[in-house]
Structures are given as structure tokens and as C-alpha cells.
Amino acid sequence: MTKPTLFICQSCCFSEDHPEGQPADGAILLQQLQTYQSTHPELNNIQTQPVGCLWDCGRACVVAFSAPRKPTYLFSTISPESALVLLQFAQQYSHSKTGNIPYEKIPEGLKEVAIAKIPATTRNAL
Template identity: 50%
Template sequence: MSKHILFVCKSCHYSSEERPNNQPADGTRLLEQLNTLSTKPSDAFEIQPISCLWTCDRPCTVAFSAPHKPTYLLTNLPTDETASALLQFGKRYLDSSTGDIPWKQFPELLQSASVAKIPAADHSSNE
């Protein structure tokens, strides 16, 4: 099975105010929650921190990606209770042979997020 990756922007932060040096960014907190809830490392699904996904005006941001499947970019995620919903979505994405997840199958908490579905790159030549 191909590797599925959940990219988590660890620098996302809701407030434009300076935060104390000892306070982690909201994205880092979300990453910690995901790692805590994830029961075991999987050969098929990896949670990967990324320094920035360039959606700073729409934190927190994650992206689900896998070969031959569309990539889902989710922004405006609340940090509280989102980790569980992301893992539910990740299981549906992993289990789907095409990677297409109907909107009605998104966990309710993720239905308020901004979502972009980016088609899978087709590297075959049609010419």
C-alpha cells in the first residue's frame, strides 16, 4: 500500500499578537494532540510536521496526501477537539481506493473548515 501522509503546519497560530516564548504555536499543539491520539505508528499513514503551509491568514492548516489520490487541504481548523476528527477523516481517506471523500462523510467538526481538494497528478502521457 502506498504511503499516506497527514502534513501538519506546526507554525500556525490564531492570534496576530506576540505569544510568550514558552507557549507553543497552535499548529504545534494540534500536532501534539494528533500524536497523542494516534495509537501506534502505521506503515500506511504518517503524521508529518511541516514548518509552514503558507496559509497564515487561515490557521490551523493540514493536508492529506497520497500517491494517485487527491490532496485535501483543510484550513481554519480549531485546535480543540480537531485531532480526533482529523484521524477519522484520515481513516476514511486511507480506506478509500480513490481518495474521494463525499462532503457528507466528513466528520462534523471538519465541515466548518475551509477545504480544497487538489486532483491527483496524472504522470502518464496522453499524447
């Protein structure tokens, strides 16, 4: 079975005044996710994949959860310190047969920042 993927924008910064030479907030978030996953093997049921941009600049950090035959969830305005709440959602998403997570089940730190749920594609789609 293919693991779901968590895409993480690496160019995201909360402030336009982000110090040059410092890692972007999205890169910090990715590092935190990887640290949690390395110390908590039970959280390794999702792949993390850095991407250059997820096109929601100005609403950093931006992430997307995606898997075959499941809807894609897009979240923005994620704090670089939100790794644990993202991994909580990842557990729900990966354990759900359909990938549909009812709003009331979404972890508190993500309810206010969800911006899109994109339906899964099917082979018969036109």
C-alpha cells in the same frame, strides 16, 4: 502500500497576539495527533509530518492530506483540539481506494473548513 501523509503547519497561530515562547497552535495540534496515535494503534494508518508553513497564514491551523494517486485535501481554520476529527477523516481517506470522500461523509468538524481538493496527478498528465 504507502501510508497517506497528514501535513501539519507548525507556524500556525489563531491569534497575532500569540505569547512568545509558547508553542504555535499547529505544534499543539501535532502533539495531540501523536498522543492519540500512540494510545490508539488502529489510528496509525497515516503518517504525520510537520511542515514549516502551508501558506494559509491567518487561517490557522492548516493541514493537508496527501497520498500517491489520491487527491490532496487542504483544511484550514482547524482548532488545535481537532485531532480526533482529523484522525476520523484520515481513516476514511486511507481506506478509500480513490481517496475521494463525498462531502456528506466528511466529519462534521471539517465540512466548514475544507478549502481545497486538489486532483491526483497521473503519469500521463501534461
